[in-house]
Amino acid sequence: MPEDGKTPGRMGRAWAEVDLDALDHNAAALRALLPPGCQLMPAVKAEAYGHGAIPVARELNRLGVDDFCVATAEEGARLRRGGVRGDILVLGYTHPGDFPLLTRYDLVQTVVDGPFAGALEECGKPVRVHIGVDTGMRRLGFPAEEPGPIAGVFRRKNLRVEGVFTHLCAADTCLPRDRAFTLGQAEAFRRLIEELEGRGCAVGKTHLLSSYGLLNYPRLGGSYARVGIALYGEGSTRADTERWKDLLRPVLSVKARVASVRTLRPGEYAGYGLAFQAREETRIAALSIGYADGFPRSLSNGAGRVLLHGRGAPVVGRVCMDQTMVDVSHIPQARAGDAAVVIGSWGEETIRASETAEAAGTITNELLSRLGPRLERIPVRGQSFSGSL
Ligand SMILES: *Cc1c(COP(=O)(O)O)cnc(C)c1O
Secondary structure, eight states, rough: OOTTTTTTTTSSSSSEEEEHHHHHHHHHHHHHTTOOOOOOOOOOHHHHHHHOHHHHHHHHHHTTTEEEESSHHHHHHHHHTTTOSSSSEOOSOGGGGGGHHHTTTTTTEOSSHHHHHHHHTTTOOOOEEEEEEESOOSSSSSEEEHHHHHHHTTTOOSSSEEEEEESSSSSTTHHHHHHHHHHHHHHHHHHHHHHHHTTOOOOOOOEEEEHHHHHHOOOGGEEEEEEOOOTTTTOSSHHHHHHHTTTTOOOOEEEEEEEEEEETTTTOEEEEOOOEEEEEOOOEEEEEEEEEOOOOOGGGGTEEEEETTTEEEESSSSSOOOOOEEEEEOOEEEEETOEEEEEEEEEEEEEEHHHHHHHTOOOOHHHHHHHHSEEEEEESSSOSSSSSO
16 A cells, blocks of 8 residues: 555545546547537536536646536636636526626526526626527426527527527437437427528527437437536446446546544444444444545445455445444455545456445436535546555
């Protein structure tokens, strides 16, 4: 185990390593799948799914990616303050109080419906917009079957329409019902675009694919593929991650220091609520990571595991806010100061984010995007200092 006392604070307690080489690889792999005329528009919302939005977007800038999407105007503003270039599309609602951010930071705002278009018009300054269209998800956007109100947005004085887009909500499978629904969404979108062009509207960019759309339905085309989860090398589920394992590489690893190791005598308890009781002599390690860092409490009592010295160590008792205990009875080398791999590889063993997500009863997207701000994000290239010896 390389001892790493040299970088206190950075790799002191618990941290996330962001492998920029893996990100480059995934961007290239996804670019190779793009239909003609389509470009990547990476989704870097929620701190780039927990990876750190500014370093990720700046690396993508370096690779020639010039378009991004985020969830909120504040996220867009932060990217700009962090030196990110190119177009930044705000996918979600923005409160009128935040409209000044759109012009100050040259963001592109999604017009989510008619009343919103009216409010944005009232801000009195020209704003760049894309029009969000609902083709079946029933979340945000103008109904695709009514072109009138959409055409109306093009006539608004302060709204500079640069694109029209929709979101597929069942593209993660190719099962018959989902496939029929997805193709129906795409067809409704295509008809709308045709209708708007027929009315003389300059629609600009059109886009509908996100990660699963690009991977499962690349022929649906468009100007952009708004890729999030796939860019980070994961599928939403363990099965999908497995399916794409030859195409995509995981970008993020999470590591946590072993703070302390102790041995329980048979019958002794460990943790809150006496949730664990040792049946035999049991060696446990206390890790410096907890649910406040995004290691879900649902991984308690053996549901989750970490890696130490290339072997799995299951969670003992309840995950705490700042600590987690794991069973290291079978890992005699384990000692205080070790960097346990919470997500990532150590030797032959790997824990993918999708495995941990499944164990926690959720999808990879949620697990990654909830990784907490206490984990410092450390950009690395290729294999990092620890994890695989
Ligand atoms: C988050 C988001 C995306 C990216 O989705 P992934 O499945 O992670 O690729 C694309 N489009 C919209 C509208 C989104 O909200």
